[in-house]
Amino acid sequence: MAKTIKEINxxxxxxxxxxxxxxxxxxxxxxxxxxxxANTIDVVTTATFGPMCSSGAYFNIGAxxxxxxxxxxxxxxxxxxxxxxFAAADLYIGAxxxxxxxxxxxxxxxxxxxxxxxxxxxxxxxxxxxxxATAYGTDCYPRKNLKTWINIKDLNEAxxxxxxNAYQNYNVAVNLSDKIIYTYMGELKxxxxxxxxxxxxxxxxxxxxxxxxxxxxxxxxxxxxxxGYVVWQGTQHNPTVKRKDNGVPQAPAGTLxxxxxxxxxxxxxxxxxxxxxxxxxxxxxIGIPIPILNEEIxxxxxxxxxxxxxxxxxxxxxxxxxxxxxxxxxxxxxxxxGKITVQGKDVPTGNLSxxxxxxxxxxxxxxxxxxxxxxxxxxxxxxxxxxxxxxxxPLTERPIKEGx
Amino acid sequence: xxxKKIVLHFPHTLVDxxxxxxxxxxxxxxxxILKANVTPREEGLLxxxxxxxxxxxxxxxxxxxxxxxxxxxxSKNVIRNEERCSHCSVCVPICPAxxxxxxxxxxKVNFYSDKCIACELCVNACPLGxxxxxx
Numbered sequence: 001m002a003k004t005i006k007e008i009n010x011x012x013x014x015x016x017x018x019x020x021x022x023x024x025x026x027x028x029x030x031x032x033x034x035x036x037x038a039n040t041i042d043v044v045t046t047a048t049f050g051p052m053c054s055s056g057a058y059f060n061i062g063a064x065x066x067x068x069x070x071x072x073x074x075x076x077x078x079x080x081x082x083x084x085x086f087a088a089a090d091l092y093i094g095a096x097x098x099x100x101x102x103x104x105x106x107x108x109x110x111x112x113x114x115x116x117x118x119x120x121x122x123x124x125x126x127x128x129x130x131x132x133a134t135a136y137g138t139d140c141y142p143r144k145n146l147k148t149w150i151n152i153k154d155l156n157e158a159x160x161x162x163x164x165n166a167y168q169n170y171n172v173a174v175n176l177s178d179k180i181i182y183t184y185m186g187e188l189k190x191x192x193x194x195x196x197x198x199x200x201x202x203x204x205x206x207x208x209x210x211x212x213x214x215x216x217x218x219x220x221x222x223x224x225x226x227x228g229y230v231v232w233q234g235t236q237h238n239p240t241v242k243r244k245d246n247g248v249p250q251a252p253a254g255t256l257x258x259x260x261x262x263x264x265x266x267x268x269x270x271x272x273x274x275x276x277x278x279x280x281x282x283x284x285x286i287g288i289p290i291p292i293l294n295e296e297i298x299x300x301x302x303x304x305x306x307x308x309x310x311x312x313x314x315x316x317x318x319x320x321x322x323x324x325x326x327x328x329x330x331x332x333x334x335x336x337x338g339k340i341t342v343q344g345k346d347v348p349t350g351n352l353s354x355x356x357x358x359x360x361x362x363x364x365x366x367x368x369x370x371x372x373x374x375x376x377x378x379x380x381x382x383x384x385x386x387x388x389x390x391x392x393x394p395l396t397e398r399p400i401k402e403g404x
Numbered sequence: 405x406x407x408k409k410i411v412l413h414f415p416h417t418l419v420d421x422x423x424x425x426x427x428x429x430x431x432x433x434x435x436x437i438l439k440a441n442v443t444p445r446e447e448g449l450l451x452x453x454x455x456x457x458x459x460x461x462x463x464x465x466x467x468x469x470x471x472x473x474x475x476x477x478x479s480k481n482v483i484r485n486e487e488r489c490s491h492c493s494v495c496v497p498i499c500p501a502x503x504x505x506x507x508x509x510x511x512k513v514n515f516y517s518d519k520c521i522a523c524e525l526c527v528n529a530c531p532l533g534x535x536x537x538x539x
Contacts, residue, residue, distance in 0.1 A: 194497035
């Protein structure tokens with residue numbers, strides 16, 4: 001029997017909703033069958049906890065006396081530059097931002113111990129941050145310099161706003177060359193020394209809703225320990241990739257742009273991250289509830305690691321040169337066993353995404369919903385699906401001639 | 405039986421002499437080289453895990469000291485900051501000593517510090533900075 005989000009929310013308000021995690025639903029469907037599972041279960045919680053580079057936060061620092069217009073000026077937080085292109089007192093910091101005078105990769109591989117992601121973690125941890133700003137001065141905003149400690153508690157708004165999170169599936173990264181390489185997928189040892197992947201697999205939000213039938217614009221979610229929303233498809237959203245018969249993409253596909261109140265978040269779910277030789281970023285926890293509106297949606301949430309496939313990609317040549325080519329396909333069941341076979345060789349695997357943390361998030365979200373604290377958001381619009389024709393495009397360079 | 409991790413410093417006068425092999429030949433000890441280095445000024449550094457019968461071990465260490473080798477216990481430890489570790493497992497294939505292993509049931513990463521050789525590869529590889537060196 002089909003349900004609506006409205007009906008499920010009524011049950012949540014009465015404390016009567018039946019909520020399970022995307023891990024638990026697998027056995028329930030196995031034992032009870034799809035029909036009974038779809039009838040009895042109201043919500044399945046999904047989650048992921050991993051590095052998400054396209055993340056950042058904006059905040060309003062409040063007016064100072066005399067006034068300063070940060071817009072068009074320069075500013076840094078704990079020596080990490082922040083973006084000043086918005087009005088007088090709004091700043092945005094991206095997770096990948098790095099100090100101007102940092103060593104970066106000058107001594108290779110750089111350690112990238114402190115960047116935008118770390119600033120965001122410190123902000124959420126309610127630490128005082130050093131704001132240094134310069135402006136050009138106007139009649140209405142005369143001040144040209146500002147040096148002050150700021151704290152999230154004193155900011156007017158502090159909002160996490162991430163252009164691309166929660167990738168629906170991701171590559172397995174390997175290194176075919178004979179020297180070690182340092183990538184955003186971690187350290188890759190030469191000659192297939194290791195294989196790194198980055199997904200919660202059967203718990204991952206968009207792998208449980210492969211056609212974006214319930215996760216859309218307006219979906220309410222667990223974001224960094226607080227409450228957030230899906231606000232758009234993420235950048236590089238690519239729903240048209242090849243899919244298995246179960247609808248699950250076999251390569252990186254859908255993405256989400258998400259937003260939430262940074263003041264509600266907790267550093268435990270939002271960690272500054274250093275990728276050796278690559279840069280600084282943010283590791284983030286996201287949990288998304290899927291309303292079980294019908295049997296089809298229920299079946300999708302019961303997907304297991306062994307049914308989710310992804311591509312093995314060489315990061316020494318194929319990825320950096322933008323070439324096409326997969327070294328083969330593996331499923332997450334194989335990856336999670338700790339060893340896969342690539343070109344006849346046994347290769348140990350490592351996951352950049354924490355499955356135990358994803359389980360914790362899915363359980364937390366489950367509790368919130370069962371307690372009646374968290375109602376499901378009804379999408380006001382849906383994300384472009386596989387039939388939309390929407391896909392990611394590379395940049396075709398048009399060289400600029402001298403003087404042009 | 406005894407098995408210990410030790411740090412040996414060889415003065416430049418000793419680096420070209422066969423010393424460690426005698427631990428095997430004359431004292432019936434076994435060793436695993438955890439780290440080896442000769443500095444530009446030709447002083448040698450060797451980190452070993454040395455094992456054998458208690459008496460042989462003592463005599464072997466005594467022999468090393470007599471020849472002029474500086475012997476110290478390995479005092480550098482890698483410690484996991486449990487609050488920062490997310491149990492992601494990216495360190496697991498990096499660890500050459502098998503000290504970081506995924507527990508199949510919980511999917512958590514167990515850190516066996518007794519197996520750790522303090523090579524520090526995990527320290528730089530951990531994205532969350534959870535692996536720390538303590539002296």
